Amino acid sequence: MTQKTKNQHIVPQVHLRKFRIPNSTKLECFNAEAVRMENPQSPKSICSGYFHYAMESGIEDEYSQMVESTFGNLESWYGDNIERIEQDLVKRITISDQDRYAVSWVIANFYFRGQKFRDETLGAIKEVIQWMKGFKEQEYSDDELEHYVNKTAYATNRAFDKGFVDTLTHKRWRIMINSLYNYPFITGDEAVIDYVPDWANNTKVLKAFLVRTQLFHLSPRVAIEISFPSGETAHGKVTYEDVAEKPEEITKNNLMYVNHTYKYAYSPNRLFFDELIKNEGIKRR
Numbered sequence: 253m254t255q256k257t258k259n260q261h262i263v264p265q266v267h268l269r270k271f272r273i274p275n276s277t278k279l280e281c282f283n284a285e286a287v288r289m290e291n292p293q294s295p296k297s298i299c300s301g302y303f304h305y306a307m308e309s310g311i312e313d314e315y316s317q318m319v320e321s322t323f324g325n326l327e328s329w330y331g332d333n334i335e336r337i338e339q340d341l342v343k344r345i346t347i348s349d350q351d352r353y354a355v356s357w358v359i360a361n362f363y364f365r366g367q368k369f370r371d372e373t374l375g376a377i378k379e380v381i382q383w384m385k386g387f388k389e390q391e392y393s394d395d396e397l398e399h400y401v402n403k404t405a406y407a408t409n410r411a412f413d414k415g416f417v418d419t420l421t422h423k424r425w426r427i428m429i430n431s432l433y434n435y436p437f438i439t440g441d442e443a444v445i446d447y448v449p450d451w452a453n454n455t456k457v458l459k460a461f462l463v464r465t466q467l468f469h470l471s472p473r474v475a476i477e478i479s480f481p482s483g484e485t486a487h488g489k490v491t492y493e494d495v496a497e498k499p500e501e502i503t504k505n506n507l508m509y510v511n512h513t514y515k516y517a518y519s520p521n522r523l524f525f526d527e528l529i530k531n532e533g534i535k536r537r
Contacts, residue, residue, distance in 0.1 A: 256312070257320045260304040262367055263443045264323075266331040268295035270471045271439050271520055279518040282525040284440075284510050287532070289525060298516065299441045305365075305408050319408055326361055329354065334470070341427050341474050344492045349421075352490075356420035359468050359478070363444040364411035367514045373410075420466065420478055425490040428475040428505070432496050436472030436520050438506045440513030444468045447512060449479065467508055472520055475505050 272279055278292035301309060305323075306316040337351055347355070363369060410416070430437055445467040452463045463480040470476055475495075481487040495501040506524050510517050519525065 256317055258302060258312070259300050260302075260316065260320055261300040262304060262365055263299035263362065263439075263441060264327045264330070265295040266327050266334075267362070267443055268299065268439065268518065270334070271436075271518055273520045276520075280520065280522050280525065282510070282517045282519070282528075283515065284513055284517055285515055287529060289522065289529070290516070293518070298518070301367075309370075319411075322412070323361065323365065326357065330358055338471050338474055341470075341492075342429055344427075344429075347490060352425075353417065353421055355470075355476070356417045357414075359420060359444050359466060359476070360413075360416045361411045362468070363442075363446055363466065364413075364416075365408060366442045366444065368442055368512075369410070369446075370408075422481070422487055423478045424481045424486045424488075426477040426479070427490065427492045428477065428495045428501065429492065430473050430475070430495050430502055432499065432502065434521065435499060435502055435523060437469040437475050437502065438472075438509050438517050438519040438524060439469050440509045440517040441515055442509075442513045445508050445512045447508070452480075467505065469505070469509065477505075 268279065272295070278294050279298075281290040281293045281298070282288075283290050303310055303312050303316050305319040306313045333351075333354070337347070337355065340347060340351075428437075446464055447467070448463065449465050465480070466476075466478040468476045468478070481489070493501075503524070506517075507528075510528065517525070
């Protein structure tokens with residue numbers, strides 16, 4: 253009999269471990285809602301939920317085990333290859349089309365399995381359900397509709413949609429390399445940050461999924477920003493930038509994680525978090 257996985261990680265442990273100090277077992281933990289430090293945390297004990305990938309989160313079913321197994325295959329590839337890819341990026345070796353596509357799968361998977369996307373999806377479905385309740389000849393009762401909306405597989409299923417992966421490979425990639433050991437890139441309980449850039453914020457049409465920006469801190473040393481290609485020459489373009497002499501760029505990236513993560517942010521050390529608390533420089537979105 254196959255053992256069931258009850259505690260299912262939203263952010264894989266193999267990713268979280270990259271943000272530990274060498275020979276350390278725990279990560280520094282910042283509570284972005286309360287703006288305070290928490291006790292250091294082990295990757296095993298964070299970013300997970302009880303049967304998180306079930307049709308109804310928290311209720312055991314076979315679907316959650318299928319998802320866990322499929323995600324596990326991707327995580328195995330990630331664990332086997334990410335050190336090599338990180339080293340290539342740090343050395344500014346041109347990333348191959350195969351690796352670029354694979355990293356796009358990782359980014360898409362990490363984003364769609366996140367709690368924020370799930371909440372956004374459920375929120376949208378609930379709006380539709382409320383609208384449907386206004387029709388007298390609806391097929392389902394109000395109670396049936398309420399039960400239907402609690403099924404969360406709609407969000408999880410997007411993690412298997414290759415369309416978004418293809419979109420990512422054609423966008424513009426900015427690789428930021430950070431050699432400042434004491435001032436690293438951080439991560440959070442949302443491994444990928446997805447947001448509308450400032451230039452598109454005031455136009456509803458431009459808030460479409462295509463123009464959204466994805467920010468992925470692959471490690472404390474490497475950040476990948478994937479943005480809308482504004483012209484033909486920008487499609488699929490990859491640029492490399494050393495940000496060690498631009499700590500403001502590191503701060504900007506880390507603030508994006510603090511502002512857009514679900515609740516917690518994690519780092520190898522406390523420096524950025526201590527500065528943030530001292531300066532009260534946080535505005536949750």
